[in-house]
Amino acid sequence: MHKEFLMGNAAIARGAIAAGLNVVSGYPGTPSTEVLETAAKYNASADKKNLYVEWSVNEKAALELSAGAAYCGARSMVTMKQVGLNVASDPLMSLAYIGVKGGMVILVADDPGPISSQTEQDTRTFAMYSKLPCFDPSSVQEAYDMIQTAFEYSEKYHTPVIFRPTTRVCHGYASIDVKDEDEYNLNKPEGFVRDPSKWVIFPRLSFQAHTNIEKRNTELSKVFSGSGLDPVINPSDSKIAVASHGINYAYTMEALAALDKTLPVLKVGTPFPFPEEQAAEFLKGREKVLCIEELDPVIERALIYVCGKYGLDTRICGKLSGHIPAAGENTVASVTNALADFMGLELPASAVHEPPPPLPVRPPVLCAGCPHRASFFAVKTAMQGKKSVFCGDIGCYTLGNAMPLDMVDTCLCMGAGVNIAQGINHVEPDTNCFAFVGDSTFFASAITGAVNAVYNQADMTLVILDNSTTAMTGHQPHPGTGRTMMGEIVSKINIEEVLHGVGVKTVETVDPLDLKAAVDCVKRVSAEKGVKAIIFKSPCAVLVKGGKPSHIDKDKCRNCKRCVNLLGCPGIVMKDGRPAIENSLCTGCGLCAQVCPFDAIGGADNAD
Ligand code: SF4
Ligand code: SF4
Incomplete structure (x- = not known):
């Protein structure tokens, strides 16, 4: 054993690796993301690649993949945040009945607050509902130790188990005792053994499985009572x-x-x-x-x-x-x-805690230079005066709801916007229905919505905000990025081809930072009947940071504040009652130069 200073999520990953982890899959989501990323880093540094690591397209795919690995006797783990478990709940409920051969941990990080989630749901309740054993660590050290125990219980009782830390354990840091590599458990999977009576779910078998689960859980309640896990x-x-x-x-x-x-x-x-x-x-x-x-x-x-x-x-x-x-x-x-x-x-x-002084209100906003700002502004400009509804989705671009853009009328869950737009369209055929979805969310769960729209003859505009990354959770790869968590460079899956493939006849790709072209594209495409799509393609500002900042020519500026009031870019600040560009924030995207009616903004790489 030796000491290491680790984040809770890193400790969980390291504990799982020490337990003999063979396969880990997941879908990013705060506060769980760093678990899988730590496993990937370990894999790269160990240079053995004896651990398979994957960001899957969504939580359902990730859970099913890990289940397949565990059917072979591998020790597997799937990672997600609490709302991700809703996506994975279909295989979860059946897998509870089927069980596993190798140890399988379903890591679900909960988000009390909530700090960065749509809901404040409790995975302990989900564990009860799915009848799966649940482990709840209280510290970074306990997380490291407990996940190893979780694998043992999973394997012993042939059941997947849920491991549910919360944000403060996931993101807390501590100096903890960790095993040396020569103390790691090396698990060699036996491989898949064909047995339809075990691996194929059938109503008759499920009745028996339900009975067995209830018996097992009664036994586990007794076992846990004497286990030291609940001291x-x-x-x-x-x-x-x-x-x-x-x-x-x-x-x-x-x-x-x-x-x-x-x-x-x-x-x-x-x-x-x-x-x-x-x-x-x-x-x-x-x-x-x-x-x-x-x-x-x-x-x-x-x-x-x-x-x-x-x-x-x-x-x-x-x-x-x-x-x-x-x-x-x-x-x-x-x-x-x-x-x-x-x-x-x-x-x-000594125990009276004075409340901290109030902080200035800082609503979350799209980053300076974010191409989503330009995309929303282009649609807003094109649809001015036309009856429209703008359905949003989950990602950075949910922030398009903030003033002055005010371009998100609905947001429900991953991939919902494209279907909500269809529902509104069927009730209000005279409304221009738009659905905005990011590239990562498109692959995660909006493709089925696009298929549904085409087949069921909806009339709507699908807007893909393609910034070539999963930006909100820290730039994880997805099928459109062309790299995997195993470090392989692979063929990108082309969103335009996917849309054509499912029957969307009009798909236009445009750079949202070319405002005139973007506005013309929205006017042209949205005027068509049926399902049509616009792909706003421009990389995330964080990935391409470093452009030459813009500047405002004081002699030309008439202080109309159009640049401030239309865009809401944090790169434009007010100094002495006049707009000015903050060099430390401005990425030189050039959008503000395109809305200034007096040609007062210039200097950026993309301006003029
Ligand atoms: S060029 Fe204008 S809109 Fe773009 S980041 Fe700079 S200040 Fe913001
Ligand atoms: S839009 Fe142009 S003229 Fe108006 S305040 Fe901004 S920089 Fe000045």
Whole structure:
């Protein structure tokens, strides 16, 4: 063993590799992304390529790929964020019945807050729904250790297991003990053994599988109770106690220290199957227990159930009783307040956390020089005065909803915009229906929407915002980029050809930073009937940073503020009541020069 300073997500990847990981697939999404990227970096540095690493087109594909590997006896892992599990839920629910041969971990990172997600869903609840064992680490070290344990349970019980850290564990850093490479488990997969009675899902087999799963989970609840994965910290006869999990356990210990109190704490590391016997033992003789948790009241409900089942009269408090906020992230301060209130204590001065001074409001905006700004502006200009609806999607370009662009009327989930536009079109045939989707999201889940639109005779304009990367999650490759996570250079899948292939007759590609050409293209294409597509192709500003900044000629500028009010580019700032270009931000995209009616902006590589 030796020490390393690692991010939680890196520790998870390294723990999985130490456990003998053979295959890892995933789809990027905060806060999970760095797990797979760490595995890819290890692969490159080890120069052995004995680990297969893949960013798949979406979470469903990724989960199915890892399942196939585990059918062969490989140790596999699939990574995603919590909303990604919704995409992967179809194979997940069936795989729970089919099971695996090699150990398979489904890593799903949850996002309390939420900080960067559409929903605040709790994967512990998904684990219960899918009847899959779930592991919930509370620290970077525990994440490293626990994922190795998760593989062991998966293999022993022939079931995929869910591993669900939350943002603060994923993105926290710590100096932890890690294994030396010669201590790694080297797993040699046996290969696929044909057995249709095992690998083919059928209603008759599913009935038996369901029965077996319920038996297994009852057994696992007992096993977890004695496993040490759900320890009692500070055991004592105290009449009051705490139950917690994940990062909330760390908050609890810090809060107790701030209050100068010691209480017994049940740390739940396996929220499903819940360690009932361990919990019942913990509750015996207690008057009340506070459940400190984030997202759903999983532990609180489980303890209420245990009280009923074991005839215990402990009062269980938490989210359902109003002691802990129903939604959002907890903090050390909020947990300290909740604990003090629960124990009837005055907050000592040392535990009073002054709220931080208010920060200036900084709404998220598209980057300076982002080509999506030009794309939205071109469509807005072309459709001025025409009845239109603009359906957005998931990606950086959701920020096109911000003023002054104001170009996202709907946003639901990955790939939804193209279908929502069709639904609106069928009710409002006189509305010009647009669907904006990024290149990565197009491959992930909008292709089926395009097929649906063509086949069912929709009348809409599909706008692909092609910046040749998966920008929002950190520039991961996708089928349009021509490289894989194994370092191979491969043929790009051409979006234009895909659209023609599924029957979209008109597909035009245009550079959105050539504003006149872009506006003309939108007017021309959107006037056609049926499904038509525009591909706005221009690389992400972050990938091509370094262009010569623009400048405003003070003699020509009439201070009309058109450049400010139309585009909202953060590269244009106000100085002494007049617009000026901030050199440190401007990428020289030249868009503002094209909206200035007085030819006052120039100097950029693309201006004039
Ligand atoms: S050229 Fe204008 S629009 Fe483009 S980044 Fe610079 S300030 Fe922004
Ligand atoms: S659009 Fe041109 S004239 Fe108007 S404020 Fe901007 S730089 Fe000045």
